[in-house]
Every structure is written in C-alpha cells, then in structure tokens.
Amino acid sequence: MPEEVKQDARKITRRRFLDYLLGGSIVVSLGSAVGVILTYIYPPKKEGGAETVQRLEVGDISEIPQGKAKPVVFQNKNVIVIHVKEGFFAVDMKCTHLGCMVEWDVEKGVLFCPCHAAYFDYKGKVISGPAPSPLPLYKVEIAQDKIYVTKGA
Ligand code: FES
Structure with missing residues (x-):
C-alpha cells in the first residue's frame, strides 16, 4: 500500500x-x-550607420580611373560614382522606370538598365528607353585626393 x-x-x-x-x-x-x-x-535608433552618414568617403581618386565607376551605399541607397573627363559624378542606381539597378557600361560610357534597356548619361539624364525621369544626382566633393559623396547635387 x-x-x-x-x-x-x-x-x-x-x-x-x-x-x-x-x-x-x-x-x-x-x-x-x-x-x-x-x-x-x-x-x-541607429547612430552613425550608413543611413545617417551625411558625407561618405568613397576612396582615393586613384581608385576610380577615368572611364570607370565604383558602386557605394550612401544613406541606404545604391549610388554609383563615375569618373568621366568632365569630373566625378554620383548617381542613384535605382532606375526610375521600375526600380532595377543600373550598371555603368565602360565601353559606351553610359548607365544602362538591364531590365528594359533604359540608358542614362553620367549625370543620370535619360538618353533612351522607358525611364520616365532622370536618376537622382548626388554631390561629389574632392578633398586631399579623396572622393566624398554628400547630399544634394
Ligand atoms: S526598370 Fe529600368 S528600364 Fe525598366
């Protein structure tokens, strides 16, 4: 029991x-x-993250020879820094048609969207294709042989 x-x-x-x-x-x-x-x-709240940086150091000017480009992330946006004979330009990579990422065509010296074949010049202006508006442009500053991207063109 x-x-x-x-x-x-x-x-x-x-x-x-x-x-x-x-x-x-x-x-x-x-x-x-x-x-x-x-x-x-x-x-x-993120402090000092990529989205809060007001001025991004892209690198030394020798890193982007004339005719070449370098993609960077600035304030959570894909931006491409292009070096042409007119100088350095920073252009938003998001196509204004349906949002695909544009690429720099080294041979042709233009930005090209692989989705529906839109073409833009180095300042983001539409050359041809279905894109309804230019790509936003960012300001580029050169200081002590360094390239910086800042807000505004
Ligand atoms: S998304 Fe770029 S051309 Fe359509």
Missing part, C-alpha cells in the same frame, strides 16, 4: 512538471512575440 501512494505522488509530480513546462513555454513564446511586436513598433 505505501508503494501505491508513492507511485501516485510521482504521477502528480510528473503532471505538475508538465504543467509548469507547458506554462513556461507559453510565457516564453508570448514574451518573444511581444518583443518582436515592440521592436517593429519602436525600431532601435
């Missing part, structure tokens, strides 16, 4: 343990869900 009482006590303990385990998992799951929702509603 005392053996049966012991087994009953063990069954109750196991059940309670499983209840605690289930309850604990529900609390952890709800906590995680609430954390995700709060992070979505109140995103953490």
Whole structure:
C-alpha cells in the first residue's frame, strides 16, 4: 500500500512538471512575440550607420580611373560614382522606370538598365528607353585626393 501512494505522488509530480513546462513555454513564446511586436513598433535608433552618414568617403581618386565607376551605399541607397573627363559624378542606381539597378557600361560610357534597356548619361539624364525621369544626382566633393559623396547635387 505505501508503494501505491508513492507511485501516485510521482504521477502528480510528473503532471505538475508538465504543467509548469507547458506554462513556461507559453510565457516564453508570448514574451518573444511581444518583443518582436515592440521592436517593429519602436525600431532601435541607429547612430552613425550608413543611413545617417551625411558625407561618405568613397576612396582615393586613384581608385576610380577615368572611364570607370565604383558602386557605394550612401544613406541606404545604391549610388554609383563615375569618373568621366568632365569630373566625378554620383548617381542613384535605382532606375526610375521600375526600380532595377543600373550598371555603368565602360565601353559606351553610359548607365544602362538591364531590365528594359533604359540608358542614362553620367549625370543620370535619360538618353533612351522607358525611364520616365532622370536618376537622382548626388554631390561629389574632392578633398586631399579623396572622393566624398554628400547630399544634394
Ligand atoms: S526598370 Fe529600368 S528600364 Fe525598366
């Protein structure tokens, strides 16, 4: 008889343990869900990240010989820095037609959108194709042989 009482006590303990385990998992799951929702509603502020940089150092001027280009990320946007005989230009790479990324065609000296064949000049002006407007232009500064991209053209 005392053996049966012991087994009953063990069954109750196991059940309670499983209840605690289930309850604990529900609390952890709800906590995680609430954390995700709060992070979505109140995103953490980023300081000094790529999106807050007002002036981006692209590199030394020797890194982009005339006729070449270098893609960079400036304020969360893909920007291409182009070196032509007229100087350095920084153009937003997002095509104004449907948003594909344009590429610099070294041979032709133009920006080309591979999606629907839009062409832009080194200042982002539409040459041909379906793009409805020019590509945004950024300001380029040269200081002590370094190239910088800043906001505004
Ligand atoms: S997305 Fe560039 S031409 Fe259509």
